[in-house]
Amino acid sequence: MKIVTISRQFGSGGRELGKRLADELGFDYYDREIITSIAQAQGMDEGYVEKALEDHAWQHIPLTYGRSFASGAVMQSTQTSLLVEQKRVLDGIAKAGKDCVIVGRDADVLLADQKPFSIFVCASMDAKVRRCMERAAEGENLTRKAMEQNIRRIDKARARSREMISDAKWGQGGSYNMTVNTTGWEIKDLTGAVADFVRRWYARDGKA
């Protein structure tokens, strides 16, 4: 069974790359599906689950903080069950045994036993801002500065989240099998290049 995981900087095109890669390799693709599963299992709203897992606000909640202790504890316990459920969903995907691409969710760490081929996707700040601008809903007028802050904030949360469960730092080359910088590529061209790389990984000698 082959699992390819994609971790990415916000705005780098990592999700598009993951989707296209799954198509090109003929693999299953998991991204939002994981959120949906968690929400169903926990009887919660999808949007809430996504926000709770992506904001990683829980990391800021001290174990005790005076009068607010109770609400903090409730918050923590919700977050904990979401994280446990997330691990359960990922294990379920692995157990199904079908080749797949998984975007986000620290799947490379949580499924390390399965020895996934892990990819980190990044881009220059300019390229990320451009991509976010193209993607922005009509009427949504963030300044460039606000957009950069947004990108930094989200990536910081992703880094913090990963580093709570792994010594391998987010975004450091050594933490992944391969890191690609999308700057200067059309994602469709890059997809072919990455797909070939992945194929060669699974066809290689010395699979130790």
Next chain:
Amino acid sequence: MKIVTISRQFGSGGRELGKRLADELGFDYYDREIITSIAQAQGMDEGYVEKALEDHAWQHIPLTYGRSFASGAVMQSTQTSLLVEQKRVLDGIAKAGKDCVIVGRDADVLLADQKPFSIFVCASMDAKVRRCMERAAEGENLTRKAMEQNIRRIDKARARSREMISDAKWGQGGSYNMTVNTTGWEIKDLTGAVADFVRRWYARDGKA
């Protein structure tokens, strides 16, 4: 003209990858040749030049430090001329206009105007130690711990050296076009995968 630069962690196999990549792509290859050129131009011993540039000891020399000021200044001025000469040699390679692979020397930063395709090569500490052990001269018996310290020390110097001339951090995915982790690969198999990736980069759409 195509320039591929290789930056690497000590013991990662980056040099071997660079050499094989040049062979596979039919590109010229530069590594020690650069040290040789600098040494000849400066009328210095090759070993001295290499040590001076690789140890980066000069980075620790404060601009003034009491009684030792004179020797510090001499040291600094030697280092400065070596760095200037290094830049001159790299510019000469670029001016020659032949496709090439350049290993080390911060060539991706120093030749940024030429828009090289920059690769960072890394590996797990275990894999690096194993490679260093295989490579060690007979009778050279470093403990594992000493070897790890050695690897960390050299990489720290490389990081410091790069970060003096660039904001793009050493070893961070975003600082390079591509980062490959050699762990689990035979370098010969990895070479084919990287060569294909490089070919696709030069054949791609949207060369902005």
